[in-house]
Structure formats: C-alpha cells, structure tokens
Amino acid sequence: MEQTKCHTVNKKQLIASIAKEKKIHPTQVRQVIQSFLDQLTECLSHGDRLEFRDFGVFEVVRRKQKIGRNPKNASVPIIIPERNIVKFTPSKRMRTIIDRVVQPESV
Numbered sequence: 124m125e126q127t128k129c130h131t132v133n134k135k136q137l138i139a140s141i142a143k144e145k146k147i148h149p150t151q152v153r154q155v156i157q158s159f160l161d162q163l164t165e166c167l168s169h170g171d172r173l174e175f176r177d178f179g180v181f182e183v184v185r186r187k188q189k190i191g192r193n194p195k196n197a198s199v200p201i202i203i204p205e206r207n208i209v210k211f212t213p214s215k216r217m218r219t220i221i222d223r224v225v226q227p228e229s230v
Contacts (some may be wrong), residue, residue, distance in 0.1 A: 167209055179213040 138156060142149040163181065166173055172182040188205040213221070 175214075177214050177216045179211055179217055182210050182212075183207050184210045 134153075134156065138149050138152045141147070141156075142152045145152075163173060167181060167183055170183055172180065174180045184207070186206055186208050189203050191201040191203045193199055193201055
C-alpha cells in the first residue's frame, strides 16, 4: 500500500472542492458550511450530543483536574483545572476507511 502524505486542508480549500464537485457557487457552499459549524457549536454549548451516521459522534465531556509539570522546572507542579472539552468518536465505517488508507508517519 502506498503511503499518503499528510497535509492540512482549510475551510477555504474544502469550500472550493465542494463547489467544484457539486457545481455550486462557492459563496453558497461557504454559507452552508458556516451555518453547519455555527449550529454544531451552538448544540454542543447546550450540552447536546450530535450523532452523524457513518461519520461519528460529537459530545461534551468533563476533563478532570490533573497535575502537570513545567518542563523547565519539573519540581514545581502545575494544577490544570477541570474543564469541558469536545470529544469526537469516529464511526466504525470511518475507522475502517482511515485504517485502510492512512499510514502512520515514521518517527
């Protein structure tokens, strides 16, 4: 299997790709994507769980307080407070596709 090179795709590139594939004006695609992202954020801010079949699940989870270390001065502990984070769990289908295609980078 050939190794794929990893690169970052930003929102502008995603919009251009979808607009070209679906033959829709990029402004319309941008509005839909931004509206989707705004709604996703709004739902998560209310503690809702978002489930997209064959894609994955977004949910807010509480990360517990923990003790960290300053790499420059390891003897001084740093308390990292508990906080809410967004957790994404990919679907079985997505995991299968990614496992088949994406190769881990060599260290």
